[in-house]
Amino acid sequence: MAAISVRGLTKRFGDITALSSVDFEVREGEILGLLGPNGAGKTTAVRILVTQARPDSGQAQVAGADVVKNPTEVRRRIGYVPQEITVDRYLTAREQLSLFADLYHIPRQRRPRRIDELLSLVGLEAMADKPSRNYSGGMKKKLDLACGLIHEPEVLFLDEPSLGLDVPVRRAIWDHIESLRGRGVTVLLCTNYMDEADRLCDRVAIIDQGKIVAADSPAALRAGLGGDVVTVEPDGVAPAGMRAEGARSAEGNAKAEAPAELLAARLEAILDRLPFVRGTAREGPRLHIYVHTNETALPRVLEAASAAGISLRAVAYSRPGLDEVFLKYTGRAFAEAQAEELVRTSAGQER
């Protein structure tokens, strides 16, 4: 059974269509990333799923309950960590967790132990009894996350969990999210960071202008682009006329007598016949080899080169990112979409 199932979800704010008949499913125990530029509709979708807003049409079920017909049941089963930091700065971490324990009806006798568990999970034990106004941004975010976990939710909604955090804190937050995998928690994560989606998510749904344009695992989305690229540059002699005297005397090796372009062409002819190569392209002395997304491609290219007696001066392996995926499905670059959406929605609201 799907932990989240969304069908035909539509929401308008005046003239702006924030969500336009969105369908998607999140399987139990999965981390699904909702990836899109600001204003794409991520937060609107989450606000409907956590029962803060009502859809204009369509249906959504979370943890087996309908968000419109049975919101209380949904609220009991989900955790929600909003984009903004929502810690009460007068309260200590322990007091804050205690408040959330009451909001989620954790029996009082179970509370101290549960709070200690969470404090140690996010590493806030040392500051647990200091008011949170003295916390760093990262500590507040960790406390926010802990509050969302207090009742062991079946489904956790994280809206931009690492927004505005510095690199080490982002990593720590990511580690906490990853630690939820395998504990039976389903996670829906909104993000506009490609690397975050890539690192954390089992599947990514790309959302743009209120529509889901693609949904698959990050690897499969990338594979759809034509796979990874190995780029090699043979170690040949410089072309005639540009040869430096000193270089010539230093390179006594017979194999290096041929110019790099020639060696690249020779290598291309060899590689083109191999099954794991999807295609090749030459760019001066450099040879781009398009391979199926597979880490074994690189050693095999190197073996082929050494078998042909061609030594290489440079090797690069590159993997197209979700940036390229976004470009492919929406026809525009992510950064550009980000800027356009801000203009489009500035009259309305993404919240």
Add this chain to the structure above:
Amino acid sequence: MADVYREASVREAARLPADALPRFMQETRGQLVRWLIHLRREPFNLLFALVQPVILLVFFGGALQRFGAPISPGGNYRAFILPGILALTVFGNSMAGGIPVLFDKESGFLARLITAPVTRSSILVSRFLAINLLSVLQCLIMLTLAALFFGVRVASGAAGVAALLGIGLLLGFGVTIISLILAFSLTGHGDFFALLGIITLPLSFLSSAFVPLDVMPGWMRWLAVLNPMTYAIDSMRALVLGGSELWSGGLLLRCCAALTAFDAAMLILGTSLLRRRL
């Protein structure tokens, strides 16, 4: 029941079908504790809120003592205005009571609260309890100061003090609802503070806080009659000053009825307005 809780996992325990009332009590208590912690961490707020009433009692009362003596039974103008000061304290507290909720709305904390499986009214009830606890504390401090420094005694005794606080709560109830309505209707706290600044002063003069209604110009009297503070003040004044008509004339009853009507009207208005916004 307790044993079942001990055995179950946190997830199960949080879901056990408990009665609605214990759940409501737990969520309200949790939120009330939050407000009390605020009060404890910022004890000066309690004192700042007392600055204005103390100024009124000491300086306003002092300056107008000779003018006010003829209209003051017993000749102590401070005793005459003390009920007005108490009502203003309650009014000010209650009007400001929505501000933390507005801050919660602005910070996103409220959005998080309403995503929890809590009864919506627990958010309002906890706030209401916190505000009125503060009001009671402040009224007791003002009564003590007035007794210690200016010899103002509540003529009706300890029962009268209890009745004074009860009337304060009747006034505070409706005003708190107004404040909560404003908190949910206004876009930002700037508007809220501006509005507070505008309404408090005229409403204190358009009441029986400083002069009895029958010495006011007619048009002001008509406005003051519509001000719920007037009813709180008149009944509190009867309790402070005592006198023969206190228990007989039905003044207390009339005033309490007026305040109850005001509370009921605000409750109905508030419920219909807030239901849509929460």
